[in-house]
Amino acid sequence: MTDATASGAAPQKPASGSLLELDARTKRRNAAEARFKFYGMAAVGIGLLFLVLLLVSIVRNGVPAYTQTFISLPVELQAEKLDKNGNRDPEEIKKVSTFGYNPLIDQALFRVLEENGVESPFEKGADLRKMVSASAAAEIRDYVIANPEKIGETVSFRVLASSRVDGYLKGRVTREDLARDKNLDAEHLDIIDQLKEAGAVARTFNWSFILGADASESRPEQAGIGVSMLGSLFMMLVVLLLSLPIGVAASIYLEEFAPKNVWTDLIEVNISNLAAVPSIVFGILGLAVFIQFMHLPQSAPLVGGLVLTLMTLPTIIISTRASLKSVPPSIRDAALGVGASKMQSVFHHVLPLAMPGILTGTIIGLAQALGETAPLLLIGMVGYIASNYPDGVASGFLDPNSAMPAQIYEWAKRADPAYYERAWGGIIILLLFLMTMNIIAVILRRRFERRW
Amino acid sequence: MYDSPSLENEVTDKAIKIAADKVQVFYGDTHAIKDVDVQIQDKTVTAFIGPSGCGKSTFLRCLNRMNDTIDICRVQGQILLDGEDIYDKRVDPVQLRAKVGMVFQKPNPFPKSIYDNIAYGPRIHGLAKSKADLDVIVEKSLRRGAIWDEVKDRLHAPGTGLSGGQQQRLCIARAVATEPEVLLMDEPCSALDPIATGQVEELIDELRDSYSVVIVTHSMQQAARVSQKTAFFHLGNLVEYGETSQIFTNPVDPRTESYITGRIG
Numbered sequence: 001m002t003d004a005t006a007s008g009a010a011p012q013k014p015a016s017g018s019l020l021e022l023d024a025r026t027k028r029r030n031a032a033e034a035r036f037k038f039y040g041m042a043a044v045g046i047g048l049l050f051l052v053l054l055l056v057s058i059v060r061n062g063v064p065a066y067t068q069t070f071i072s073l074p075v076e077l078q079a080e081k082l083d084k085n086g087n088r089d090p091e092e093i094k095k096v097s098t099f100g101y102n103p104l105i106d107q108a109l110f111r112v113l114e115e116n117g118v119e120s121p122f123e124k125g126a127d128l129r130k131m132v133s134a135s136a137a138a139e140i141r142d143y144v145i146a147n148p149e150k151i152g153e154t155v156s157f158r159v160l161a162s163s164r165v166d167g168y169l170k171g172r173v174t175r176e177d178l179a180r181d182k183n184l185d186a187e188h189l190d191i192i193d194q195l196k197e198a199g200a201v202a203r204t205f206n207w208s209f210i211l212g213a214d215a216s217e218s219r220p221e222q223a224g225i226g227v228s229m230l231g232s233l234f235m236m237l238v239v240l241l242l243s244l245p246i247g248v249a250a251s252i253y254l255e256e257f258a259p260k261n262v263w264t265d266l267i268e269v270n271i272s273n274l275a276a277v278p279s280i281v282f283g284i285l286g287l288a289v290f291i292q293f294m295h296l297p298q299s300a301p302l303v304g305g306l307v308l309t310l311m312t313l314p315t316i317i318i319s320t321r322a323s324l325k326s327v328p329p330s331i332r333d334a335a336l337g338v339g340a341s342k343m344q345s346v347f348h349h350v351l352p353l354a355m356p357g358i359l360t361g362t363i364i365g366l367a368q369a370l371g372e373t374a375p376l377l378l379i380g381m382v383g384y385i386a387s388n389y390p391d392g393v394a395s396g397f398l399d400p401n402s403a404m405p406a407q408i409y410e411w412a413k414r415a416d417p418a419y420y421e422r423a424w425g426g427i428i429i430l431l432l433f434l435m436t437m438n439i440i441a442v443i444l445r446r447r448f449e450r451r452w
Numbered sequence: 453m454y455d456s457p458s459l460e461n462e463v464t465d466k467a468i469k470i471a472a473d474k475v476q477v478f479y480g481d482t483h484a485i486k487d488v489d490v491q492i493q494d495k496t497v498t499a500f501i502g503p504s505g506c507g508k509s510t511f512l513r514c515l516n517r518m519n520d521t522i523d524i525c526r527v528q529g530q531i532l533l534d535g536e537d538i539y540d541k542r543v544d545p546v547q548l549r550a551k552v553g554m555v556f557q558k559p560n561p562f563p564k565s566i567y568d569n570i571a572y573g574p575r576i577h578g579l580a581k582s583k584a585d586l587d588v589i590v591e592k593s594l595r596r597g598a599i600w601d602e603v604k605d606r607l608h609a610p611g612t613g614l615s616g617g618q619q620q621r622l623c624i625a626r627a628v629a630t631e632p633e634v635l636l637m638d639e640p641c642s643a644l645d646p647i648a649t650g651q652v653e654e655l656i657d658e659l660r661d662s663y664s665v666v667i668v669t670h671s672m673q674q675a676a677r678v679s680q681k682t683a684f685f686h687l688g689n690l691v692e693y694g695e696t697s698q699i700f701t702n703p704v705d706p707r708t709e710s711y712i713t714g715r716i717g
Contacts, residue, residue, distance in 0.1 A: 260523050330560035334623070336518065338573035338630055339550035348572070349562060 058427055064170045065425025068206035068221060069161040071132060071195070073108040075140055076154045088148045098137035105129055105136055105159075113191065116198040121187045131188050133160035135215070135222040161201065163221040163418035165192055169203050172417060209425060213387045214407060220418035223411070225426050227389055231301050231381070231401030232370060232433075234390075238305020238397070239312055239369050244362050246309075247316030254317075255324040256346050275314035282311045283375030291379060299380040299400035307379060308369040315365040316358075323357025324350060356448040363441035367434050373405040382406040404430050469494040469634060469664040470515060475529035477510055477519070484510050488529075488690045490683055492634075497656060497665045499679035499696065501672055503711065506685040508668045509557075512636050515666065516552035517545040533634070550577055553632035557639040559619035561611035561626070566603050569611040569622060570594060573630035589629055596662075597625025598655045617648025624655060628663070635659060637667040641674065653678050672712060676700050684708045 017023055022030070079086060081104065082096055106125025109132070113120050122128045136159035144151065160166075164184040167173035175186040195201040212224025258264045286307035290296045296303050327350045335345030351358075376382055381402050390396035402410065404426060412423040470492040477485035485507045492498050500508035510519070517538060519525040531538050538548050550573075561569050570590045571580075580586035590607070594600040599621040603614070611622055620640055627635055637656070641649040656678050659665055669675050675682050676696060683693040684705075692699060692708045703709045 328560075330556060330558055331562065332521070333518065333554075333556055334560040334562060334626075335572075336521065336549060337516075337554035337556065338576075338626060339546055339553075340572075340576055341546045344576055348576075353563065 058424060058431070061421060062424035062426075062428040064172075065209055065422045065428075066206060067170075067203050068209065069166040069169050069201060069203045070158040071112075071161050071165075072200050072202075073105065073112060073132075073136075073157050073159055074154050075104050075108040075157050077140075077144060077151045078104060079152045082144060082151050083148070088151065090145060090148060093145055093148055093151075096141070098141055101137040101140050102126075102129065104140065105132060108157075112195065112200050116195060116200060118191055118194045118198075120191060128191075130184050131162055131165050131192065133162050133221045134219055135160055160221045161192075163219070163416065165189075165201075166203075166221050167418055168192060169196070169201075170421075172421070209422070210429065213389070214385050214402065214410070215387070216385065217414055217416065220414075220416050220422060223419070223422055225404060225407055225422075225429055227387070228402040228404050228407035229429070230390060230396060231304075232403040232405075234301035234396045234401070235305040235308060235403055236366060236370060238302060239308045239366060240362075242305070242309040243312045243316050243365065247313050247362070247365075248320055248358060250313075251317045251320035251324060252346060252351070255321045256350065257342065271314050271317050275318055278374070279311050279372050280374040280378065282307050283378035285310065286375060287378045297398050297400070299384045299402075300398050301381075301401050301403070302397040303379050304376055304381050304403060305397075307375045308372060311372065311375065312365040312369045315368060316362050319361025319364070320354070320358045323354040323361065326357065327353045356445045359444045359448070360441045363437050363444070367437045370433060370437070371405055371430060373409050376403055376406045377409075382410055404433070466493040466495055468492070469534065470666075471532040471535075472511075472514075473530040473532070475511070475514060475527065475531060477507070477514060477528075478526045479510075479522070480524045484688055485514070486688045490690055490693055492664060492666060493681065494664045495660060495662070496681055497660050497667060497679040498681040498683065499675035500666065500668045500683050500685060501670075501675045501711075502685035502691075504670075507688040508683075508685045509638050511685070512638055512666060512668050515634070515636055516549050516554055518549075518554065520545055550630050551632055552634040552636060553627035553630060555620070555623050555627050555635065555637045555640050558643050559616055559623050561614070561619050561622050563610065563612050565608045566594075566611045566614070566622060567607040569626050570629045573626060577630055579630065593625045593629035594622075596628050596659070597621045598651065598658070599625055615648070617644050617651060620644060620648065620652055621655060624652070624659075628659070632663065634664045634666065637665065639668050639670060642670060649674070672700070684711065686711070 081100060083089075083093055085092060103125065106129055109125065109128045110120075112118075113128075120128065136157070139159060140157060143155070143157070161169075162184065164173050164178070164181065165188070168189055169192075173184075175189060178184055178186050178189070192201055208222075208226075209224045210229075211226035212222070213227040214224070215222035254264060254267065286303060290303045290306055291298055296306075331349050331353065332345050335349045336342070340348065373382070380400070384400050384402055388399075390399050390401065408423050408426040408430065411419040411426060468491045470490075472488055472490045472492075475485055475488045476483070488511060500512060502508050513519045514527055514531060515538075519527060527539060533548070533552065537543070562572065564572070567590055570593050571586050574580050574586060574589045580589055591600065591604075594603060599618055602618060603609075603622075611619065614622060620643070624635075624637075624640070640656075641652050644652065653674065656665055656667065660680075667675075667679065679696045681694070682696040682699040684691045684699065684703075684707075686707050692703060692705045694704075699708060700712060703712060
């Protein structure tokens with residue numbers, strides 16, 4: 001009786017351990033969980049850190065490639081040098097080579113110095129001309145051939161400065177460096193400093209890096225990625241047109257129609273293995289089959305596209321099969337149950353439901369192919385200087401060209417440090433393409449899935 | 453209205469729609485169905501009951517050759533539909549399935565509109581000559597599926613947005629849209645609540661006027677409520693087949709009795 005009243009008044013004591021205190025075992029388990037969360041966060045953090053480092057270094061190293069130093073030159077197109085007979089015949093004007101234009105540039109340079117009151121230690125025009133890109137003469141010549149009526153007048157040109165001058169304005173080249181450099185002297189930099197003050201030398205955005213063609217090893221200031229971008233475009237067209245229909249047809253057959261037996265198992269294992277084969281192996285296969293056996297042109301985007309198709313097919317087949325598998329079997333039953341044929345059930349019901357997955361897989365496969373360099377190495381799309389735009393669609397597929405990653409690789413291995421910056425700049429463009437493709441994949445996925 | 457009851461049906465016993473003779477089904481090495489002989493009458497609800505894994509669904513799927521889609525499945529014996537062997541080499545299962553419709557355990561509407569769900573079958577079989585024809589078929593089927601009043605204002609809404617019971621009735625409507633002669637139902641109410649089950653059962657009873665209905669069910673009460681004939685399967689054997697009232701009140705085989713009274717299963 002007394003016990004009962006006591007327990008009613010005073011709080012009862014828990015039978016086994018208080019819930020308000022953690023026992024040793026629970027503490028250990030909680031600590032293990034906290035540690036695991038920390039490891040996970042640390043792993044994510046390290047990943048993010050590296051991503052940020054990567055992006056920062058790419059942007060820092062690559063952005064200078066998008067600006068270029070130009071020198072404004074009033075060039076007098078002297079008739080006695082360019083058109084001796086004075087009859088403005090384009091054929092005769094073409095006979096004057098770029099060497100014939102150099103004196104005009106020299107003269108224009110002296111004139112600019114004089115106009116801006118800049119003292120020059122150089123007597124010879126050839127020495128002064130080191131500040132100007134070797135492409136300047138060709139640029140003026142092209143202009144004259146296109147506009148022969150301008151001969152005799154003074155035309156203002158914005159010509160590229162040489163890569164050393166450009167590097168000086170970008171902080172890459174210092175006076176100390178030039179002590180060991182025969183391409184430019186410290187005195188040139190003094191002139192550049194003064195011309196910059198006067199506004200005759202300026203660094204501006206350089207469209208020709210994005211749209212232009214590659215240049216020879218000695219003219220990094222002229223090099224652009226535009227032509228190899230076209231090469232990549234034609235290659236991707238080949239890859240898309242071949243790998244999407246072949247890949248989807250193969251997956252549908254294997255997934256929905258093929259009997260499950262030793263042969264299909266073997267094919268399945270081989271497709272999975274092919275996806276893991278190093279891309280350079282596909283390159284050497286392409287070299288042997290497409291170039292040496294079938295005699296398709298070397299370095300052509302068509303061959304590059306064929307090789308990359310071989311490489312992309314396993315990716316597309318695997319992702320397509322996975323998305324076909326993920327369509328619930330009840331949908332197939334439903335279609336068969338109302339008397340649809342196997343093919344009707346696949347094409348009317350299964351394929352539309354699998355479409356977002358197929359498209360995503362295809363775009364991811366294309367993005368992979370876009371960034372692939374190794375197979376291009378073997379079919380000659382690396383090292384070729386893509387200096388001309390293709391004339392049309394056919395030559396776009398068949399004429400030698402490079403591709404963006406191959407162009408970047410090519411720039412990165414050239415000796416001139418000015419090319420280093422262009423390699424980074426090219427990577428920015430490549431990454432933009434890849435990001436765009438991934439965003440398209442996400443958007444397509446959303447659009448198709450939103451329907452139901 | 454759609455099938456005027458023939459004189460013959462009223463005078464004699466109902467005609468035999470499906471006759472199975474010594475049917476054996478193998479899944480790889482497993483002998484799933486052993487020597488099943490059963491005769492299913494026209495315009496009758498026949499229930500297949502039995503414990504899980506006894507082969508009743510497997511046998512049902514033999515009746516419209518849905519087992520063809522399973523690679524390791526082999527069927528022996530003879531199944532006659534109106535006297536024709538459905539496993540004959542000349543029979544295209546697609547044509548068969550237009551005659552023998554099927555409703556599945558889980559409601560499986562296509563992820564399309566309610567209208568397209570119903571219209572799909574008639575479209576692929578070319579049953580409608582015009583859009584107006586198709587509209588008529590859709591309305592008729594939805595009415596027969598006892599779901600018309602609920603969906604007539606939203607025919608173009610997705611079929612997957614309906615409730616479970618509505619989805620199942622939509623699937624039944626879809627199955628009848630192709631004008632089948634036999635309707636197979638594989639546990640059509642197992643995913644439904646009691647109210648939806650009641651609606652579907654009522655519907656099955658109405659469908660009996662036009663079709664031969666074969667229903668697989670786990671629920672003995674359901675079999676007793678909706679069917680006129682019942683077949684009891686056990687371990688791949690057809691143990692007993694007869695009038696539902698007789699099976700439930702006076703079973704011949706001791707195994708049937710113990711299943712019905714709840715001692716096995």
